[in-house]
Amino acid sequence: MNQANIRNFCIIAHIDHGKSTLADRMMEITNTVEKRDMKSQLLDSMDLEREKGITIKLAPVRMRYKNVDLNLIDTPGHVDFSYEVSRSLQACEGAVLVVDASQGIQAQTLANVYLALEHNLAIIPVLNKVDLPAADVERVSKEVVNLLGCSKDEIISISAKTGMNVDAVLDAIIERIAPPVGKENDPTRALIFDSYYDDYRGVILYTRVVDGQIKKGDTIQMIATGASGLALEVGMLSPTMKAEDALETGEIGYIVTNLKTTRDAKVGDTITVRRAKADKPLPGYKDVKPFVYAGFFPVSNEDYQDLKDAIEKLSLSDSALQFEPENSPVLGFGVRIGFLGLLHMDIIRERL
Secondary structure, three states, X not given: OOHHHEEEEEEEEOOOOXXXXXXXXXXXXXXXXXXXXXXXXXXXXXXXXXXXXXXXXXXXXXXXEOOEEEEEEEOOOOHHHHHHHHHHHHOOOXXXXXXEOOOOOOHHHHHHHHHHHXXXXXXXXXXXXXXXXXXXXXXXXXXXXXXXXXXXXXXXXXXXXXXXXXXXXXHHHHHHOOOOOOOOOOOOEEEEEEEEEEOOOEEEEEEEEEEOOEEOOOEEEEOOOOOEEEEEEEEEEEOEEEEEOEEOOOOEEEEEEOOOOHHHOOOOOEEEEOOEOOOOOOOOOOOOOOOEEEEEOOOOHHHHHHHHHHHHHHHHHOOOOEEEEEEEOOOEEEEEEEEOOHHHHHHHHHXX
C-alpha cells in the first residue's frame, strides 16, 4: 500500500454530540459494513458503552473511499480517559472535531482539541445536528472560528443521523489531512494505542506502524516493558478482523500475540521486531498514575478469591487499573483499587 493513499484520523467530540453516529454513517457511505449488519454505535463494542452512550475502548476501522484507505480511530470523550485519547491522537495525522450545533463547544472537548493541536494534527471542524430546531449555527460557528482560528468556509454542517453532507466530511479528510510519512526501510517501530485480552487468543494489540513493517510470525518486542512474544496473526479491522500477511508502514491494524497479560504491552509502548530492531522508542510513553482509590470487599469472606480473580481478569485488558490486597478488621479481606477517575471506577464496578 502506497503511503500517499492512507489517511489516519480520529473524531473528537463531547459525549452525546454524535461521534458514534457519524462513524456509523461513514461506514455506511463507504460500504465498509453492509446495511443488514449495521447496528447503531457499531464501534462501541462493550455493552456498557452502548448503554451509557460513551466510548470507553477504542475500536479502529479501515474504510475505502475514492481509492484511499481511511483509518478511523474512535476516541473516548470523557476526561478520565485522557491518556488513551492522547495515544490515539499520536496514531493519527488529523482529527474531525464534531460540535453539537445546539450546544456549542463543551469544556472537555477543549481539552482534547488542545491535545490534538499539541500533536500538530490537522483539524476539520464539523457542526452536527444542524437539522434540529434548537440548532444555533451562527453562534456555534463563531465559537469554532475563535477556537481554531479557521475561516467560516472550512466548517462543514452535517446531520449524522440523516447522513446529510457526511460525504463532504470524507472528502475533507482526503484533502486536508496529510498522509503518513514513515520510513519503509528503517528498523520497525509501531505504536500500541490499545490492547485487550481475549479469552481464546490471548493479548491483542491495536497498533499504528510508524517505520518498517510487521509480518505474521515475527518475533516482536516491547521497548518500554522489554517483554517479547510472537505475532501469531496481523491484519486490519473493518470493523471485524481481517488477517493479512503484514502491516506496512503507515497502516493501522491489529496483532494477535502469545503474550499472557496486557501489562507486558502497555498503551503507548513501542513495538519492534527482532529481524529489524529499533533502539529508540517513539516519544510520549508514560506510566498512568491512578487518581482515585477505593476498597472493594466481598459480602462473605469465601468470595474473596472470586473477587481477586475477577479484578485480575479485568486488569488484563485495562492496564490503567492498579490493585493490591487489603485487610480490614470489620470487613475482612478485600482489594484496594486505583482508578483514573470516578467514571472509570463506576465502569469497573459495573463490569465486576
